[in-house]
Amino acid sequence: MDFKKLIDTAIKTGTKLDRVIADWYMLESGASSEEPFVFSKKMIEEMFGAYEVRLKSSAPSLTGWVGDTAEKLRKHSPVFMNEQLIFGLEVALSIAEHNASMGKIVACPTAGSCGVVPGVILSLKKFNHFSVDELSRALVVAGAVGECIKEKASISGAVAGCQVEIGTATAMASTIIVYVIDNTNYDALYSAPALSLKALMGLVCDPVGGFVEIPCVKRNAFGVSIAYTAAEMALAGIKSIIPFDEVAEAMGKVGRSLPEELRETGKGGIAATPTAKKLFEEFINRGDMG
Amino acid sequence: MILDVIGPVIIGPSSSHTAGMARLGRAFRYLFNDLSEGDVPLKVEIYLNSPLFSTYRGHGTDRALIGGVLGIYEWQEELKSSIEIARSKDMSVTFYESSFEGKHPNTIMISGVSKSESHYLIGASTGGAAVEITEIDGARVSISGKYPTLIIKNLDTPGALSKIVTTISMKGINISNLVLVRTNRIRGEAVCIIEMDSEPSKDLVGFLRGLQDVLHVAYLPVLAIP
Numbered sequence: 001m002d003f004k005k006l007i008d009t010a011i012k013t014g015t016k017l018d019r020v021i022a023d024w025y026m027l028e029s030g031a032s033s034e035e036p037f038v039f040s041k042k043m044i045e046e047m048f049g050a051y052e053v054r055l056k057s058s059a060p061s062l063t064g065w066v067g068d069t070a071e072k073l074r075k076h077s078p079v080f081m082n083e084q085l086i087f088g089l090e091v092a093l094s095i096a097e098h099n100a101s102m103g104k105i106v107a108c109p110t111a112g113s114c115g116v117v118p119g120v121i122l123s124l125k126k127f128n129h130f131s132v133d134e135l136s137r138a139l140v141v142a143g144a145v146g147e148c149i150k151e152k153a154s155i156s157g158a159v160a161g162c163q164v165e166i167g168t169a170t171a172m173a174s175t176i177i178v179y180v181i182d183n184t185n186y187d188a189l190y191s192a193p194a195l196s197l198k199a200l201m202g203l204v205c206d207p208v209g210g211f212v213e214i215p216c217v218k219r220n221a222f223g224v225s226i227a228y229t230a231a232e233m234a235l236a237g238i239k240s241i242i243p244f245d246e247v248a249e250a251m252g253k254v255g256r257s258l259p260e261e262l263r264e265t266g267k268g269g270i271a272a273t274p275t276a277k278k279l280f281e282e283f284i285n286r287g288d289m290g
Numbered sequence: 291m292i293l294d295v296i297g298p299v300i301i302g303p304s305s306s307h308t309a310g311m312a313r314l315g316r317a318f319r320y321l322f323n324d325l326s327e328g329d330v331p332l333k334v335e336i337y338l339n340s341p342l343f344s345t346y347r348g349h350g351t352d353r354a355l356i357g358g359v360l361g362i363y364e365w366q367e368e369l370k371s372s373i374e375i376a377r378s379k380d381m382s383v384t385f386y387e388s389s390f391e392g393k394h395p396n397t398i399m400i401s402g403v404s405k406s407e408s409h410y411l412i413g414a415s416t417g418g419a420a421v422e423i424t425e426i427d428g429a430r431v432s433i434s435g436k437y438p439t440l441i442i443k444n445l446d447t448p449g450a451l452s453k454i455v456t457t458i459s460m461k462g463i464n465i466s467n468l469v470l471v472r473t474n475r476i477r478g479e480a481v482c483i484i485e486m487d488s489e490p491s492k493d494l495v496g497f498l499r500g501l502q503d504v505l506h507v508a509y510l511p512v513l514a515i516p
Contacts (some may be wrong), residue, residue, distance in 0.1 A: 003504060025293070046299050063301065063348050086511045102350050102370040107334030107418070109295040117296075137389055146295030155295060157419050158306075168295070211348040212303040264347075283348065 002245045003148045003193070007186050016041075016183060018137040021144045040139040045131055046106045047118035049090055054098040061100035063283050066213045069221075070094035084127040087226055089221040092119030096220040100213045109146050109155040110169050112212045115220030116169035117142065120176055120227055130180045138179035142172035147191045148245065153252030157205035157266040160255020166223045167200040167251065171244075173227035178234055187239060188231075194240035194247045195230035201247075202254055204262035206269025209280040215270060298514070301369045305395055307342070307349035309432065310415025313371060313435060313513045318400040319421055321409040321441070321508045323499075327361065327440060330381040331462050334359055334402035337388035339494040341395045346385070356383055364419060369400020377423040393424070415515055421513060428473045429481035435486035435513030437466055442498065450503035460464065463487070479505065 007023065010017040016133035018037075026033040060067035078086045092115035099105045105114040121139070124130050146155065149168045154160040171193035178185065178192045200223075208214040234240075240247065261268030269275055300309035303420055307315040319325060324490075336355055338346055346352050354364070357372035359381075368375065390397040394414035401410035413423035413433075421510055426441055433439055444450045458465060467485040490509065499507045 036293060039294060043296050043299070062350055100306070102301050102303065102353065104299060104365055104367060105302050106299050107305050107309075108297065110418070111300065111302050111309070114302070143293060143296045150295055158417070172295070191482050207350055210345045213348075284344065 001137040001148055001151055003145060004190065004243065006144055007190055009097040009260055016185070017179070017189065018140045021140055035252065036140045036143070037136055040136040040143070043106050043108070043131055044121060044136055044139060045227055046104075047095070047108075047121060050103060050105050051118060051122060054094045054103060058103040059103075061097065061098045061211075061213050062102065063209065063211055063213060065208070065211075065279065066100055066217045067097055068199050069217060070097055084123050085125060085225065088119040088123035088228065091122045092116055092220040092224045093217060095119070096217040100211075102219055105194075108184060109150070110157070110165050110170070112157060112216045113165040113169035113223065115217075115219060116166065116173050116227065117176065118225035119220065119224035122172040122227075123224075124177065126179055128180070134180055135176070137183075138176040141179050142175045143191075145175045145244075146172045149197070149248045149251070150246070152248040155257055160252060161203060161258050161263055162205040162219065163197075163200050163203040163251055164255055165205065166219045167197050167203060169220075170200060170223040170227045170230070173223065173232040174234070177227060179229035181231075181235060185235065187237070188234035190244055191238065192230045192234035193239040194242065195233055195238075195243035196226055197244070197247045197251055198242070199226050199230065201251055204258060204269045205264040206262060206271045207264065207266055208276040209283060210264070210266030210271070214276070294418075295504045299365045300419060301350075301354075301364060301367070304349050305419040306417045307351050308344075308354045308369075309364040309419035310396070310421050311351050311354035311398070311417065311507070312362065312364035313359040313421045314398060314411070314415060314423070315355040315400065315414045316361065316363070316411065316511055317358075317421070317433075317435060318409065318411045318512045319359050319361055321411065321426065322404050322407050323506070323508065324404050324406050329404075330360060330376065330379045331402040333382045335384050335386065336402060337386045337399040337401075339390045339393070339397045340387055340396065341396060343385075343387040350384060353468070355398065358454040359400065359402070361391040362365070366423060371423070373483060376456075394422070397424075419514065429471045429483075431469065431471070431481075431483050433485075433510070435510065436495040437487070438489045438512055440482075440484040440486070440490065440495070440498070440510040441510060442474075442484065442504060444480055444482055445505065446472055446475070446480040447503055450480070453501055453503060454498060457498055458484065458486070458490070458494065461490065462496070463490060473492045485510060
């Protein structure tokens with residue numbers, strides 16, 4: 001499935017893109033065309049819920065390696081970034097930390113990359129006052145973007161590296177930003193996810209010890225900043241010269257050429273550094289859990 | 291499907307190491323007919339494929355599997371404290387390292403006993419919380435948990451399957467997939483796996499249990515509820 005085809009249908013029929021996608025979903029699944037909106041609203045509520053729950057708890061992760069990053073950002077007075085972006089980063093870190101400590105999250109597209117989309121959605125709600133209804137329509141469009149990447153590449157770090165986990169989340173998040181700002185700016189809608197993927201192309205999946213903690217939690221915050229950057233560039237009229245569908249294909253090829261050490265095995269990249277090995281050894285020898 | 295990339299809602303940190311494992315634990319629980327809500331098996335042994343064994347604590351795989359056996363869903367906060375809940379209910383759990391050669395890397399086996407039954411299950415968490423169950427009580431199977439599924443142990447005699455299928459069809463339920471495997475020639479036993487398009491009523495499951503050639507009926511509801 002090409003994202004371009006969905007956009008062309010929207011242009012040709014003069015129908016909003018979210019509606020085109022919902023109809024396409026209906027044809028494919030046999031479900032009602034309202035279902036995607038009901039579902040995405042529910043998912044947005046779960047995202048808000050996860051952030052609220054995490055605010056009241058600062059439980060460390062299962063290994064104890066991460067757990068205080070969101071709080072540090074919360075207490076920090078921004079030096080360079082505006083409040084909206086800082087808040088987006090903080091939400092992403094909160095939710096990713098919540099995930100690492102066995103909190104309840106929305107896998108979007110995966111558990112390891114669960115902070116990026118909420119980071120964007122919660123910051124758009126708080127600072128630009130978009131309604132849950134508007135955001136849910138944008139999330140349905142983002143779902144189509146994610147599905148395209150899933151079909152052309154993968155959304156599993158074990159298959160194609162972090163580029164398809166944080167990368168897909170970022171592409172989806174940038175789509176949401178553009179869609180709520182201007183849902184008929186098709187050039188921007190087609191460019192923002194492509195720019196996002198190009199920024200993260202080649203990113204390897206190298207979790208320390210194989211756990212969804214280091215560097216996964218922090219990469220969620222970077223996903224938010226790249227999503228805002230891509231959306232801002234796209235809204236300025238900067239086009240991705242290489243179309244999104246081709247970029248997604250290319251990402252799949254890059255993923256398939258990644259060696260196994262760099263695909264979630266915890267054997268390559270930063271997971272293979274002396275400090276990472278030491279951390280893992282200490283954790284294994286601790287034996288104080290379970 | 292577009293909605294496959296948004297959700298499911300799960301307890302972290304990993305859809306394959308945590309959420310899928312909780313589903314496998316829950317599937318194992320459904321094999322027991324003598325466990326009402328709140329009941330637990332007396333003793334459970336869990337065998338983890340080698341790649342899982344070195345990392346299961348850091349992924350919460352142990353908590354997820356135990357939680358599933360307790361009947362906790364993969365989106366319920368209680369999953370996190372499943373080890374403590376199991377302890378309070380005197381369910382003994384032991385983890386072992388094992389080698390499932392030629393199988394999916396995330397393959398596990400759960401075996402356990404209740405007051406009157408004993409079962410085992412082999413399955414894998416294949417990513418995105420999806421699972422594949424490959425063996426149940428000596429029968430090689432392939433169950434995804436995407437359909438309501440009946441696992442019927444029956445006598446390996448002529449007409450046994452016919453009675454089962456007729457009983458189901460009389461309730462107006464369409465069978466989507468059906469497999470019958472002989473599990474023990476000497477004892478004359480077979481296992482019938484029936485995936486259906488709709489949920490069977492409690493009456494139907496009870497009726498199947500009462501059939502002459504039927505030895506045991508386990509009902510596995512759809513595992514992947516969004």
